[in-house]
Amino acid sequence: MNTPVQLGPPQLVLFLVAVLGVGLLISSLMGLFGGRRELEEFEDEYGQRYRRWRKRRRELRWRRGASGIIMLILAVSLLWLTFAVQSYLGLTNDIKVARVQATSFENAPHNMDLQLTMLDKDGNPTSTKSYQINGDLWRLECVMIKFPAWMNILGIHSSYKLTRLEGSYNDAKLESSSHHVVVELNGGAGDFFYQTYGNSLTKPFVDATYGNGVFEPADGKTYDIYVSQTGLYAKQASN
Structure with missing residues (x-):
């Protein structure tokens, strides 16, 4: 985390x-x-x-x-x-954590070539990988640990961890019957998240633990992924 x-x-x-x-x-x-x-x-x-x-x-x-x-x-x-x-x-102090660019194939519908760039806390690239994903939309998921408001005085931001990348289909029938590609990131949610989830010992210091995700179409555009105090969101990159 x-x-x-x-x-x-x-x-x-x-x-x-x-x-x-x-x-x-x-x-x-x-x-x-x-x-x-x-x-x-x-x-x-x-x-x-x-x-x-x-x-x-x-x-x-x-x-x-x-x-x-x-x-x-x-x-x-x-x-x-x-x-x-x-x-x-x-x-208002959101953190840019990743950059995603996905392009669909004209001769192979419901498939995309996706490039994922992971960023550190200062916005510098740490890794760039390409994936072949099935679907019309890409989805990036994370787990979040939200701290109570009194800890904000110390400047502590919500904990986050990017955990999964996958695709989904616009058509609900294809979504339920077609092949899915799921890529695990950073070892998944990990033991720390599951140990914290619902643990009475950490309750005074943890306001909520939950999963969150953001999805966008495979339109060839580049999206910057930000994490706020409540979860992920995507913005079209300006450069």
Whole structure:
């Protein structure tokens, strides 16, 4: 599984804002429910006096609560702003993971020559392979592990792994009766995905695990494949 971590000045600023928000939240709650200390005097049987500080039980301090409530509102607002901005950055920071070009044969209908280029996290090619695929459409599949929103503060993108390449037919009858070519990529889904799927131990750190796919016609055009926080999508390449 690939788990991109998108770190940069925006994430650093948001992290500092989140720390400030948590500090204000703790301070405001302590101000509202803080205990107080009182100086008490004691005298023993010999007439000797002693003093000690005694901490009274915690109670809601309404008279001093106005400033605490203002700080509480400010802290919650900062945390909400941090999550909202980081979620936006995460949803708009998509990663290009592959490039596909498929061309159908005029003299052999429902067949295509497909070239798949795999890309690293920086968009650089890592491998290019050609496949003979049956069908009118090509389909590229992946598995996804989506993390909860609070982990977005750290710039953690959803985990993904490209797992399968195959073709499909426009005609439903051909789809059910014709030969299919399925190419496994990167060793398939792998043990990590299946161990994470439905595992109660990883539930606090995993929002969802699922499969996803994108398909396009074998029209000879080149498509760039992107992974977002929710899955794959294809865009016609500009170059």
